[in-house]
Amino acid sequence: MLQESEYIRNLRQNQHKITPQRLSLIKYICDNEGHFTAEEAFTKLRESEPTITLATVYNILKIFTSSGILNTFEHKGSRWFETNSALHINFICDGCGKIEDIDTADITPLIRKVRESGNTFTSGTILMRGYCKKCAKSREDHH
Amino acid sequence: MLQESEYIRNLRQNQHKITPQRLSLIKYICDNEGHFTAEEAFTKLRESEPTITLATVYNILKIFTSSGILNTFEHKGSRWFETNSALHINFICDGCGKIEDIDTADITPLIRKVRESGNTFTSGTILMRGYCKKCAKSREDHH
DNA sequence: ATCTATGCAAACATTTTGCAGGCTG
DNA sequence: CAGCCTGCAAAATGTTTGCATAGAT
Numbered sequence: 001m002l003q004e005s006e007y008i009r010n011l012r013q014n015q016h017k018i019t020p021q022r023l024s025l026i027k028y029i030c031d032n033e034g035h036f037t038a039e040e041a042f043t044k045l046r047e048s049e050p051t052i053t054l055a056t057v058y059n060i061l062k063i064f065t066s067s068g069i070l071n072t073f074e075h076k077g078s079r080w081f082e083t084n085s086a087l088h089i090n091f092i093c094d095g096c097g098k099i100e101d102i103d104t105a106d107i108t109p110l111i112r113k114v115r116e117s118g119n120t121f122t123s124g125t126i127l128m129r130g131y132c133k134k135c136a137k138s139r140e141d142h143h
Numbered sequence: 144m145l146q147e148s149e150y151i152r153n154l155r156q157n158q159h160k161i162t163p164q165r166l167s168l169i170k171y172i173c174d175n176e177g178h179f180t181a182e183e184a185f186t187k188l189r190e191s192e193p194t195i196t197l198a199t200v201y202n203i204l205k206i207f208t209s210s211g212i213l214n215t216f217e218h219k220g221s222r223w224f225e226t227n228s229a230l231h232i233n234f235i236c237d238g239c240g241k242i243e244d245i246d247t248a249d250i251t252p253l254i255r256k257v258r259e260s261g262n263t264f265t266s267g268t269i270l271m272r273g274y275c276k277k278c279a280k281s282r283e284d285h286h
Numbered sequence: 287a288t289c290t291a292t293g294c295a296a297a298c299a300t301t302t303t304g305c306a307g308g309c310t311g
Numbered sequence: 312c313a314g315c316c317t318g319c320a321a322a323a324t325g326t327t328t329g330c331a332t333a334g335a336t
Contacts (some may be wrong), residue, residue, distance in 0.1 A: 002220065017310050038301080053318050057302065060316095073270070074217035077326075078300065091257055092267065102260055106252040112267070113247045114234055118276030126253070127216070127268045133261030138335060160290060160335050182325080196293050201326065203291095220301075267323065292333070302323070309316075 002069065002083060004030050010069050024049050025060050029070070029083055033092070035099045037078045039043045063101040087111070095135025102128075145212065146224060147173050151211050168203050169190050172213070172226055178233070178242045180221045216268040230254070232269045238278025245271075 007026040009133075011018060015072070023047050032044075042057045059079055064070040071082045075092065080099070082090070089102040114121045131139060150169040154161055167188050169178075175187075185200045204224055207213040214225045218235065223242075226234070232245040252270070257264045274282060 013259075015315095017311070019316065021317070039299095051318065054251045054300090055302080055319080056240035056317055074220070077217070089253060090176060090261070091262055093262070100260070100262075102256055104253065104256045106249075106256060109249040109255075110232060110247065110271070113245055113249060114232060114271050114273065116235070117243070117245055118279075119234055119236070120273040120279050121271060124269070126270075128253070128257050128264060129267065130257065130263040131266045136261075136263050158290095162291065162335070164292070180325090194293065197325090198294080198327075199292055288336090290333105292323095292331105294330095294332105296328085298327070300324080302312080302325100303321085304320100305319090307317090311312105 001033055002018070002030070002085075007064070007069060010064070010067055014067055016063055021045075021049055021052050021056055022060050023044060025057065025091075029064075035056070035080050035082045035142045037080055041081075058079070068123075070122070070127070073127065075127065084135070087124050087126070091126055091133050092127060093132040094129055095131050095139070098132060100132065144176055145173070150207070150212060153207070153210055157206070157210055159206055164192055164195050164199055167181050167195070172224075175245065176226060177244075178223050178225045180223055183222070184224075211266075214268070215265070216270065218270060229238050230267050232267070232271055234275070235270060235272045236275035237272055238274050238282070241275060243266075243275065 004026050006056065007029065008018060009074050013021060016022075028041050030045055038054060038057050038061055041061070042052065042054045045052050061070065065072050065081070069085070071085060072079050073082070073090065074080070075110060084101050086103065089104065091102050092098075093100070111121050111124070120126045147169050150172065151161060153277070154165060159165075168184060168199050171184055171190070181197060181200050181204055184204070185195065185197045188195050188200065204213065206226055208215050208224070212228070214228055216225075216233065217223070227244050229246065230250050232247065234243045234245055235241075254264050
């Protein structure tokens with residue numbers, strides 16, 4: 001889990017200015033470990049930065065994703081952002097919609113496989129769907 | 144690789160009617176092993192079915208995805224459809240944009256891992272990005 | 287004959303773009 | 312104070328919806 005200072009350093013390193021909007025978003029990202037959409041971040045940020053716009057949020061998120069400090073994937077018609085930069089499984093519950101990170105060493109062979117085919121590997125996203133423990137149980141109880 | 148008859152059987156099994164538009168799309172899917180968007184299928188289908196609309200293409204694709212005979216994933220702001228129903232790696236080249244299927248048995252441990260956490264597993268998508276052999280080489284040559 | 291599927295258009299949702307003014311470095 | 316960043320509005324893109332008619336069984 002990265003600290004706020006690492007995002008700030010990332011901005012400086014890439015000659016980007018430090019603005020209140022950017023600091024607020026960094027705070028949101030660090031306080032809110034997990035997965036979020038631009039809209040979600042925007043809604044939360046507006047509490048402390050009432051003039052911020054969605055376009056600005058997208059701008060800032062683009063900086064972080066293009067420098068690789070944030071990952072993105074698409075799901076349910078939106079782009080999602082996440083702070084976990086190691087390749088891992090994103091398990092999405094079809095019941096409650098929650099996204100759970102599952103870290104595992106078992107992914108290494110997959111990357112090797114990609115390279116065996118002659119490709120280079122830069123990044124990846126693994127989405128797996130099903131029902132989480134809680135939702136699976138409540139569905140069982142309905143029988 | 145599924146045959147046209149299997150898509151037709153799938154329609155019948157689910158009490159869906161066999162229409163020319165559906166047959167054309169099935170033909171497109173079977174002739175065109177790989178990955179496609181609704182728009183791509185629509186553009187091609189219009190050659191033989193000039194009155195077909197994008198909405199109809201979406202309708203038909205929804206039938207096939209909800210019955211599980213087609214997979215979907217989101218990428219580059221669109222939904223993509225694919226005929227390979229076994230969980231596999233979709234390798235996306237950041238150079239030419241081509242999507243390559245990489246089938247591997249190494250995925251089984253990942254599914255096990257999902258279940259170990261108490262979740263059920265229904266489907267998954269693995270997207271990996273980098274440069275394909277050809278694009279990696281042409282980028283090297285630029286140095 | 288019934289009921290679903292299609293075609294069309296409009297609605298919707300998400301993301302991007304263009305530009306004038308404001309703020310950072 | 313130069314240039315990047317923000318806020319705003321509009322545009323662009325992709326997908327869904329509602330409804331009247333055509334078509335499959």
